[in-house]
Amino acid sequence: MHRIRLLTALSAATVLALPLTHATPSLGADGRAAVPEPDYTITAHAGESGPEISDTMYGVFFEDINYAADGGLYAELVRNRSFEFLPVDNRSYTGLTAWTPRAVGGGAGTATPVNDGSRLNERNRTYLQLSLANTGGGTYGVSNSGWNNGVALEAGKRYDFSVWARSDTAGGTPLTVSLRDETGATAYADPVRLQVNGDTWKKYAGTFTASATTDSARLWLQGEGVGTLRLDMVSLLPEDTFMGRENGLRKDLAEKIAALKPEFVRFPGGCLVNTGSMSGYDASSAWQRARAYQWKDTVGPVEERATNANFWGYNQSYGLGYFEYFQFAEDIGAMPLPVVPALVTGCGQNRATDDEALLQRHIQDTLDLIEFANGPVDSEWGALRAKMGHPEPFGLTHLGVGNEENLPAEFFERFAKFRAAIEARYPEITIISNSGPDDQGALFDQHWAQNRAAGVDMVDEHYYNSPTWFLQNNDRYDSYDRNGPKVFLGEYASQDNKLFNALSEAAYMTGLERNADVVRLASYAPLLANVDHVQWRPDMIWFDNDQSWSSANYQVQKLFMNNVGDRVVPSEASGKVIEPKPITGGIGLSTWATSVAYDDVSVTAPDGTELFADDFADGDAEGWSPLANRGTWSVVDGAYTQTDATAQDTLVRAANITASDYDLELEAKKLAGAEGFLVAFGVKDSGNFYWWNIGGWNNTRTVVEKATNGGKETLVAREGHSVETGRTYDVRVEVRGTHVRLFLDGQLFQEFDDDQVTEPFAQVVTRDEATGDLIVKVVNAQADPAVTRVDLGVKVASRAQMTVISGDPEEQNTRTAQPIKPVTSTIRGVDSSFTRTFAPYSVTFIRIQTR
Template sequence: MLLVLFSYHHATAQSSQAKLPKGGKKISDHLFGLFFEDINYAADGGLYAEMVQNRSFEYNPAERREWHPLSYWEYIATGFSYGRISVATDKPVHANNPHYVVLEVEHIYNSAGAVGLKNTGFDGMVIKKGDSYNFSVFGSLLSKEPVQVKLQLQNSKGDTIATGTLEINAAGWKRYETILTASAEADSAVLSVLAVSEGKLALDVVSLFPQKTFKNRTNGLRPDLAQLLADMHPGFIRFPGGCLAHGDGLGNMYRWKNTIGPIEQRVEQRNIWGYHQTAGLGYFEYFQFCEDIGARPLPVLPAAVSCQNSGGTWRIGGTGQRALPKNEMDDYIQEVLDLVEWANGPATSQWGAKRAAAGHPAPFNLQYIGIGNEDKITPEFTERFTMIYQAVKAKHPEITVVGTAGPFPDGEDFTKGWRLANQLGVPVMDEHYYKEPEWFISNQYRYDGYNRDSGAVYLGEYASWGNTMQNALAEAVYMTALERNGDVVKMASYAPLLAKQGFTQWKPDMIFFNNKTYYLTPNYYVQQMFTANQGDHYFDGVIVKDDKDSLLAGSCVYNSKSGDVIIKLANAGQAAKKVKIDISRFHTIFPGASLTSLQADTSAVNSFESPGNVRPETGIVNVAKKFDYTLTPATVVVIRVSTRK
């Protein structure tokens, strides 16, 4: 797999005091970031490293007609042994996790006999030779004598490649755990949980995690996918989603309090995209991941209304928005305020104590909260958003609230959303749009005319319709314009982020993956080139080009922390093009600049079969205070010039 390395130059204390050259304007220092939504099986079965599917037996027909509590589980009995299983709800581990399995082992015939369950995971489990896996289960003994349990990982041929044992020995729920170490590789293993002695027991939250998660976190993330996101050096991460946040009806809204605490106490529910979410990847894990990779957290909460497309009403024009009753609004507003305390409050506060109990006594330094997502700007929405916004502003003026301007770059909801924002003084507004690449080329001056005296923009979701090099080029051209307007566009994030092979509901996406591997799109590489090379001041007039050529774009930013001048160039045309670059205003220029270049035929794509068709190249380019640079056709280039030793 490819790892692209970018050059970073660290300033000394003395050089960090160097004066900023004249002519620059302050822009957002976290302009480019990531948007994570649990779509395309991005969380369970994806970034979240849990290997057991339906671990808590909470799948049900309301999610999919064919689903039930034993979906992805199989009852097995070996060696002429026999017993029975059932699903119970009368004495659960926790009220939030009502279903569990009762296993009654009536007869074990001989030493080879066993009765139990087998889980197939998310299309099988990828097991690596020599790696260790943490198994855990909540068990309750329902008979007098302890029940011995054998654990097995088996490959597709039925060969056992890892084993472990447990003894369920106590009445009442207790967490049992052990470690399974693999003796061989397997691309599609299954996990068996087998009672090998007679008795009766209850089981719930059957879990298998690789010990090698991202930064070895418990309840952690799949390391290769998480590292891909870390490698982008994003300025922020928006989560847990777009439409996922306000949900399919009021009962399906994403409520952050349901996703913290021990996993056996979290509330699982149907995903608006047609599958199941365990909430194992919850608010604590999102915030922790942001901290692990140095990104600002940007949680998005519902504006007390559900998605206007609830109940599939997108097919008939989107009339399914429902609003929380007014008599529930005080409690809901408190829920929003409690999030700030949970994230930023001292460990001695009510909600800060819950964060500390999860292993993070220090605050998370939350700065942004999004309220609403692509909502239809109805009177019900307007009233509830206003109530939430005013409450947050009054209680926590240090928090920047991000509003919503609907799902399109113009139209009724866009106009109404911005009108409301201007009336209330909302500091940042979330705009969304997915368009053809030609739209991004022709609209690259969109934000040049925005009013700098009103709210700023968060471009929360955008992408051109496709994953070819042509799409990535159009996005690169547009991103240079976002940098040029980084004084009014405070943040921007491509969407969606992740898509699992065979389970993709939305295209385009940035990263495609399966259980074993992944491939990166040209769009990913363009995003990485910009995200990993951000500045905090923009300088106009550095790049001289033909202004009538809409397929040729460039930007120049300065990173005051590193002292680097960062030049980005994009040629979306079919001919080589020359630009003149003048960085003489930066008094000290070191000639050996780092160069990252992405070049390919406009129709080129990556795939699982050919993941390296389009990939960046890195090197060194000699620069001077004034120099010419020729861009080959269909090319994106980043030149990073050091001004400090």
């Protein structure tokens, strides 16, 4: 057992509510400060050996989400450099997105994105046509706003410009390229002057040296004279990229990732991998967009790579492609871990291909990928790797097939074919399967049953839950089969970037390490977020066009990743925990992109005593108040109705049920929209409640979610269930303490028991075999200091190095302030047995030398 339970009256919500307090030592008979009685004990058995910790234990997961690639890790400063932004990527896009036509000094002309036979190549189809009419002098052209409404420059730094161009004007067209402000009045570098000659595509280049520092420059391109000037692949890259690489990575972001010392890099996604069309590019058909990420689209000369509609609602250029991912992993000493589609879509799309030829093509593409990474220079794909500048193999050892599929049977049928083909040719490759998008439920169980039965090497688990979930599930992997597939925890986070979230993840990571014989790889997700383009939060590293900052979660991850150790030292801990409390509070009605009518709402005690009732017969809903300022609620035809079928996350509340046992009953009817209806109970406020989401996820599943301080976790799920429009459903929620049964039209539909204990104190001890150090890792995710007796069972040095991250649990790092950071000091008085008070809301690492 991981921890002895000592009961306390604290509730889970109280963990955040208590004030910061510090213990004041009492005085002993000799007048000296007495050692306080410990609240916790840690007993380590330093003479024994626990599980070996994998040398790939912690890594990073990169997905092009939140503009993480273009405008982020990829150093390109020009947005929409090849004029390929189209409405299929985002409804607001045009070929001139981020570009502004400019006439200077009386110049004239037109700027038009064109896709015709004069294109640069079949994969780079749209170009900019400048029809120049500068008959009275002056120039005409365009300017580019860069990312985050500005091109960032640093005084003294060099920037390489290039463009592919052609001109139909005899004698050519002079083209002036400059870095200026929005008005054009202020120059930030001497201009680059080019002469575009001939009506065939050629690459032209030049270099700027910035004369000033700014985050709001524009790249100006101005043509002289008359005629047609065609431009494509307009690029501006800093020479000062990470490791000085051409077509390289933004230095500050890459350095922050490298500072984590990740042991692997998982790429290119997530939902990018298994969404969209699985077909490839076909030059004989219309240009295909919204394809699943396919590695062959992303290699070779940059101007010949595809662009694609990103699943997260924008365009991705593939300037950062598979070669660059492999190279980055090598540069930071990490193992590359690519993930390929298994031809079963996920992330809400839920389709499986029956095209055997297409499946076989993807299997061959995967074999070709391994050859690209590891093959000799005289092989087809090894030769391409060498031509791109890396004749040595990249040393690929692990490969993921598929990502978060909601169709486990269809997925595994296809996965088995990938696996057989890979093992036949490359038996040394570890092939990673997955367990779907949730941490539990029928789909999760089916995925795992298939993986176990087939003897799969490793299974990729993903989950995003509340901090409370992480504090309640430290022992998740204690019960996993030690002889079954190993676990790759490929995506996890606690749904915010506050210190308390980071501490809950830290507590959970002690459990990952304690179970290092099962959990072999783990990576927080997502990695990067452009502060002005956010599709998902929380994120580890935030940035704008010239700054980046580390979240509290980053600081915790870095502390663990830089102090892993080689082997777990067996240890036990005892102390206070937080016992569950009955589910009480208000009741609520909600909708998500759906119009719903609710009626005959009642709450009764088990003996029939009425606790609340509203049939809306009087035409009003005075007892109800909105907790989210969304949607349009009113009484219509004797029912409380939310009429806006586009509004998301609406919520109204009534009553305050203090009884531990009660029944909530009502009628619900979907009127229009994409989903079903949501019934809430145990409502404390807008961030703390339970709701039964009937017909959620585009009307494909029914789930009970628990919200804690704004973060949601799934308690129970049923797949394949949808709600009919116009049909009235009888809904009943039966609450008995922490046990809940849910009935739909009189039939038991789902049930759960929210009875897990919350453990705000967690620990693990590991050994660094190179130095002999013991690393004692302690998390105290509560308002009280934790007076702790530590028994190591071995002689140690009296001085040790201690690193602490602590602070206000609601605090987070921002662009303007980063209060959450580690503090390292030397402590004395360490012995084989010693007492230490761990600060409120803290994670502490103590490195102790053994004698």
